[in-house]
Amino acid sequence: MSPKKKSMLLFLVVALLLVLSLVAVFFLNSHNEQGEIARIYQDGKLIREVSLTDVASPYEFQVEASDGGYNLIRVEKGAIGIKDADCPDKICQQRGMVSDTGYPVTCLPHKLVIQIERLTAASDGIDAVVQ
Structure with a gap:
């Protein structure tokens, strides 16, 4: 795998983790408030x-x-x-x-x-x- 593909893959994984984290925080906060x-x-x-x-x-x-x-x-x-x-x-x-x-x-x-x-x-x- 070329270094360019590795850096692109790493970027996509980090971006995906960030999006999933934000969705989880929003979901937990919205369902926790009464x-x-x-x-x-x-x-x-x-x-x-x-x-x-x-x-x-x-x-x-x-x-x-x-x-x-x-x-x-x-x-x-x-x-x-x-x-x-x-x-x-x-x-x-x-x-x-x-x-x-x-x-x-x-x-x-x-x-x-x-x-x-x-x-x-x-x-x-x-x-x-x-x-």
Whole structure:
């Protein structure tokens, strides 16, 4: 076999392995996700969990703060945000609707945090056992 044919064969094998690896990663990730959930915390305590995957039509609900204030939360398919609040700075409102897990929606005056998490098949079970 000539050196040119060997290098071409090696290139094809590497390219095939790369394509198969990408397909496997995509297949495993797409079948492992079970949706997204928004966890709403106030004063550091979980007060509500909202599925963002199962939203048939957008809806809103209100969360009362311990100081008498409120946050009006809007939920849409795949996204959540604070539509209205009576906090002085309204930074939480300006954040808009959020659909990624990277940055939570936070209202510091009302001590409210909304964190989006992706659920996977493994997230329902035990990750590790520590003794």
